[in-house]
Amino acid sequence: MIDRLVSGRRQPTTTELGPGDDAAVVRCADGRTAVSTDMLVEGRHFRLDWSTPHDVGRKAIAQNAADIEAMGARPTAFVVAFGAPAHTPAADAAELADGMWAEAGRLGAGVVGGDLVQADSWVVSVTVLGDLAGRAPVLRSGARPGATLAVSGDLGRSAAGFRLLWDRMAGFDELRRRHLVPEPPYGQGAVAADTGAQAMTDVSDGLIADLGHLAVASQVGIDVFTEGLVSDHLALVAAAAAVGEDPWSWVLGGGEDHALVAVFPAAVPDGWRVIGRVVDGPARVLVDGASWGGAPGWQSYDSGAPLR
């Protein structure tokens, strides 16, 4: 089975030794590697009645890659541990691996190793390595008052797609896709770092929630301007009307889009939109100068509703 998952894959030049031995060997040219890990659990982070195994593979790679992007680095290699019931069709595992390779390929990265074990339900645990190429990592703690807040990538799509799937609402295919497979703005993390970003994170929990982490780490206030988010709002108005939701709750509180938010001292690079400003503390996030009354973020499928 493992042979089937690893054979015929094309490793990037950073992979000095791929799968098949006790460990892989990955180049880290500047003498450091960024590393992050995320675990996805069936019924909590994905549903197999909504997602194909290929979707699950892409999502697992994408959300790990976004953590590396958010440091100003470029993902180079992934290792994957996959737990599944004994009766899982081999074709499903192969499709999961294909999805991982498809997404890793978009990054020029490789899947260099893994583990395959029995579990009661699907568990996909991914670790990503990243290359900072000599850059200092862009932390959450560097934001200073007066700087500009900007975003790269879209907001609110994943939350909208989740609600449409949950309500079994037809149409809005693109939004449903974006819940199943997020589309982080690959490459923009390094762009932000090279433009002097003071602080950065990816939007995994929700814009307000993740900016809250950044505000606390930097001990600053952050004021979000909704006028910078009009394009996100507009993209969601129709779907929001269809399900009776306020689109701002998705834009400001929806997670898992894995957009990047960063703080720039001056000009914002191409591919980024200004959405706010860093202000003096206390550490808090305001929206148009006032407190935001909606949910700040999202925590997987934790509503208590039965899944499968």
Added chain:
Amino acid sequence: MIDRLVSGRRQPTTTELGPGDDAAVVRCADGRTAVSTDMLVEGRHFRLDWSTPHDVGRKAIAQNAADIEAMGARPTAFVVAFGAPAHTPAADAAELADGMWAEAGRLGAGVVGGDLVQADSWVVSVTVLGDLAGRAPVLRSGARPGATLAVSGDLGRSAAGFRLLWDRMAGFDELRRRHLVPEPPYGQGAVAADTGAQAMTDVSDGLIADLGHLAVASQVGIDVFTEGLVSDHLALVAAAAAVGEDPWSWVLGGGEDHALVAVFPAAVPDGWRVIGRVVDGPARVLVDGASWGGAPGWQSYDSGAPLR
């Protein structure tokens, strides 16, 4: 909760950035990092009625570390994804982390990041990074006829301990401990590499099974001499008699001790025992020149017996 797991830990100098941001940053001084991942599933790789959370943490670190040792590298950093039910006591998670730090500390390595998610039962997924310090990785594929097979560490203890636990047999505490927490021969992987080892792997599935992987990768035969394994046999005779087992089945077929087996072109370094010889192909493993009739290895708690 995550704060409680990461606060107050002392990172090694190789950890340039520890937990708390989107990713960690780890030094890899020679421009490469070895990487490996292993997932442990409750009821399959450990039982919470046998193991304390501290034991589970130590085991998860130890078995990942052994994969890095088996390349001739030294473990530097671990990332950990932990899935557990919502009702899991915070103290259990803290104890798991303490066990991981205790074992990582024996290696001079750090736990640099992680993820904490809800799951139906405990799932512990660990990824380890390792430093080759300029050495070529020692693969499974380099064994040549005429070379000497040697082992560092003990064999059969984990399998004996498992059987004693399974049979609820009193006594033999040390063997039971060795099933719950393996003791790989830390540091000996690098020693083997520095002594010119042609090939190496760790004993995770069982001596005959793992040597089989090495024999296939190297396209050689391997002849194991039981006279080199007398000390392992002797250590298990009393426990084997108590449960009515042949101690050789544990020495030759028992997994999870995470001893290292390596092939040396000439002299064997201190800390290693000669246990056989590499011969011309076909790729197969013989014991004292003949086929071994017992089980070649072990595959977790896969007997079909109900666990919990």
